[in-house]
Amino acid sequence: MQKRLQPKTFTVSETFDISPNMRRIVLTGEDIRQLPADSAGQYVKLLFTPEGSTDLSTLTEGQRPVMRTFTISEFDAVQGRFSIDFVKHHHGDTVDQMQGGYASHWAMQTQAGDQISIGGPNTIQGLAEDYDWVLIIGDMTALPSIQLKTASLPAEARGYVVLDLHSDADRPALNLPAGVELILRTGDLQTAPSLAERVASLPWLTGKPAIWCACEFSNMRAIRQHLSQQPEFDRKACYISSYWKAGVTEDGHKVIKRDDQENYSG
Numbered sequence: 053m054q055k056r057l058q059p060k061t062f063t064v065s066e067t068f069d070i071s072p073n074m075r076r077i078v079l080t081g082e083d084i085r086q087l088p089a090d091s092a093g094q095y096v097k098l099l100f101t102p103e104g105s106t107d108l109s110t111l112t113e114g115q116r117p118v119m120r121t122f123t124i125s126e127f128d129a130v131q132g133r134f135s136i137d138f139v140k141h142h143h144g145d146t147v148d149q150m151q152g153g154y155a156s157h158w159a160m161q162t163q164a165g166d167q168i169s170i171g172g173p174n175t176i177q178g179l180a181e182d183y184d185w186v187l188i189i190g191d192m193t194a195l196p197s198i199q200l201k202t203a204s205l206p207a208e209a210r211g212y213v214v215l216d217l218h219s220d221a222d223r224p225a226l227n228l229p230a231g232v233e234l235i236l237r238t239g240d241l242q243t244a245p246s247l248a249e250r251v252a253s254l255p256w257l258t259g260k261p262a263i264w265c266a267c268e269f270s271n272m273r274a275i276r277q278h279l280s281q282q283p284e285f286d287r288k289a290c291y292i293s294s295y296w297k298a299g300v301t302e303d304g305h306k307v308i309k310r311d312d313q314e315n316y317s318g
């Protein structure tokens with residue numbers, strides 16, 4: 053295994069659903085001392101063997117673990133525990149090497165006492181600091197990050213938070229400033245306007261926007277296309293990222309994402 057990854061190992065202390073389509077896994081262990089106090093909102097890599105096991109002792113010399121990226125949703129240095137919230141994928145109960153799903157499968161069946169190794173954490177880019185209004189967009193994979201970002205918005209902030217949720221019951225408790233409107237896309241996702249269409253239907257506000265967007269790859273591209281045509285859009289001041297791609301494992305998504313970033317000229 054690569055030395056620079058420096059995996060830390062944690063034990064599952066609790067698992068429970070925080071909403072119908074989001075499972076929280078609480079992790080604890082001595083290695084938490086190696087995580088910075090501001091780890092909430094940073095991303096980590098969950099490590100698996102090529103067969104999808106969390107027992108990395110079976111990796112041969114030089115063999116890289118399979119990595120899956122997740123956000124630390126809560127971090128409690130005093131209690132020595134932190135949480136990761138996993139979106140339920142609805143692929144059924146089986147997992148195989150071709151289909152992937154190692155992380156979601158692990159999260160759905162893991163129990164207190166199980167162990168997992170993790171690399172990181174690393175920082176996820178935040179909102180630009182100099183802005184007139186905010187536009188925060190995401191699907192459920194970005195909810196842990198969005199909850200933390202919206203919690204630190206100043207009282208005078210204005211703009212929009214646009215969320216793509218599996219159901220109304222997955223709506224997170226957000227304490228938004230009065231000037232920030234929450235727009236939810238839920239219900240029948242076959243017939244409802246897409247996340248990109250919801251974003252495109254919003255009146256564009258005046259002044260410099262701070263844009264933070266993370267969602268499925270195709271949605272991200274459609275949203276980015278729309279945003280890039282708007283006044284005062286400055287790509288370098290925005291965070292626009294895909295967190296997963298329909299039909300592709302994270303390993304394939306990573307390659308597609310890198311090509312997209314290299315070829316994007318907006």
Ligand SMILES: Cc1cc2nc3c(=O)[nH]c(=O)nc-3n(C[C@H](O)[C@H](O)[C@H](O)COP(=O)(O)OP(=O)(O)OC[C@H]3O[C@@H](n4cnc5c(N)ncnc54)[C@H](O)[C@@H]3O)c2cc1C
Pocket residue numbers: 095120121122123124136137138139140141151152153154155156157176192193194196294295296297298299300301302303
């Ligand atoms: C910086 C960052 C932070 C992230 N934080 C979180 C987080 O906190 N919580 C979270 O749940 N996800 C998060 N993600 C997304 C997560 O990394 C991907 O969903 C990942 O592909 C899941 O790995 P897996 O092993 O379950 O599935 P993979 O093996 O990667 O994929 C297997 C199959 O599942 C599909 N799939 C993957 N993700 C989803 C999904 N969300 N819904 C439906 N189908 C899916 C794939 O298209 C593929 O067909 C984050 C991603 C990034 C880049």
